[in-house]
Amino acid sequence: MTLLTHARYCDEILAGTGRLAELVKEADLTRRVPSCPDWNLRELVVHVGGAHRWAGEMVRSRAVDQLPEDRIPGAGGPAGEDPAALADWLSAGATALVDALREAGPDIEVWTWGWERRTAFWARRVAHETAVHGADAALATGTVYEVAPGLAADTITEWLEIVAFVQAQGDPEAAQLRGDGRSLHLHATDVPGAEWLIRLGEDGFTWRHAHEKATVALRGPLTELMLAFNRRQKPDEGGLEVLGDRELLDFWLERTSFG
Numbered sequence: 001m002t003l004l005t006h007a008r009y010c011d012e013i014l015a016g017t018g019r020l021a022e023l024v025k026e027a028d029l030t031r032r033v034p035s036c037p038d039w040n041l042r043e044l045v046v047h048v049g050g051a052h053r054w055a056g057e058m059v060r061s062r063a064v065d066q067l068p069e070d071r072i073p074g075a076g077g078p079a080g081e082d083p084a085a086l087a088d089w090l091s092a093g094a095t096a097l098v099d100a101l102r103e104a105g106p107d108i109e110v111w112t113w114g115w116e117r118r119t120a121f122w123a124r125r126v127a128h129e130t131a132v133h134g135a136d137a138a139l140a141t142g143t144v145y146e147v148a149p150g151l152a153a154d155t156i157t158e159w160l161e162i163v164a165f166v167q168a169q170g171d172p173e174a175a176q177l178r179g180d181g182r183s184l185h186l187h188a189t190d191v192p193g194a195e196w197l198i199r200l201g202e203d204g205f206t207w208r209h210a211h212e213k214a215t216v217a218l219r220g221p222l223t224e225l226m227l228a229f230n231r232r233q234k235p236d237e238g239g240l241e242v243l244g245d246r247e248l249l250d251f252w253l254e255r256t257s258f259g
Contacts, residue, residue: 004150006106009123010098012151013052016130017094020048021087023137029083033140035232036133041140042086046077048133049090055122056097059104063111097126115165128155135232145223152226153194156186159230160196160207163256167204173255177205182248185214186229188222198252216244231257 004012029042036044053075058067069075078089104110106120114121131147132155138145147155167174179200188194197210218225224238231253235242242249 003124004127004154006101006120006123008150009120009127010101012127012148013094013098013101013123013130016127016134017048017052017091020045020130020134020137021091023134023141023143024090025084025087027083027141029081029086031140033136035136035139041137042077042081044133044136044140045086045090048130049077049093050075051129052090052093052097052126055126056093056100058110059097059100059108059119059122062104062108064109066111066113094130115161124154124158127151128158131155132230132232135227135230139232145227147223147226149191149194149222152222153188153191155226156194156196156229159256160198164205164207173257176255177252178202179205182245183212183214183216184249184252185212185217186225187211187217187219188225189219191222194222194225214244216242216246216248218242218249229253 024041024045027041029040031041033039033041033044039047050069050072053072054067054069057072061067074089074093078085101119101123104119106118106123108119109117110119110122111117112121114125131151135145163174163177167177177200182200184198186196193209195209195211196207197212197214198205198207218228218235218240220238220240224233224240227233227238228235228240235249
């Protein structure tokens with residue numbers, strides 16, 4: 001499974017935002033979000049839309065340092081509790097972000113919090129942020145949720161890269177993801193090649209795309225696999241199957257709760 005193109009990530013930001021906007025347009029914004037229990041639906045959408053505006057401003061301004069999120073115009077959402085107004089605000093922010101990303105292309109140097117300082121980082125990161133929080137909103141409203149296979153697979157890959165990055169930065173939770181060679185196998189049963197093998201070593205963990213026997217395996221549909229790996233549902237929900245050492249899988253999930 002390979003990275004998507006810059007243009008594809010831009011398209012996925014718009015598509016994911018469009019689905020989220022439609023979902024909340026007539027929703028009860030006070031409904032709690034079970035996968036993000038500190039937020040109601042309005043707070044979830046404001047988080048997503050605020051992130052779009054923050055990333056968009058950094059791309060537009062070619063920022064070399066982090067911009068304070070509380071100084072981004074309009075990032076706090078529209079006044080009032082009108083779902084349609086919130087949906088329009090969300091869509092406008094995503095459109096402005098994608099316009100900035102498309103104008104810049106993938107290789108402009110810009111500040112990021114991650115392992116590369118290019119606009120490509122923001123296109124990919126925001127596409128996945130939008131997809132995962134779209135799932136949160138779907139769970140809150142009881143709506144069926146699907147992600148395009150390429151995006152769902154890359155969401156898992158990017159999350160592994162994030163966990164590896166924060167482990168290298170000394171995050172105390174990720175620092176515990178070490179071991180004596182125990183391994184986890186993620187296997188999407190509906191998309192050929194969508195498999196990941198994670199191995200815990202003395203110096204941290206490594207991962208690669210492989211089909212091998214592991215200490216524990218998580219198998220099932222790719223979208224459900226992505227949701228469970230991002231802690232949006234339990235590993236035995238959505239048609240998923242856990243084979244082997246369930247405690248090791250729980251150990252991993254409990255130590256990747258940051259972000």
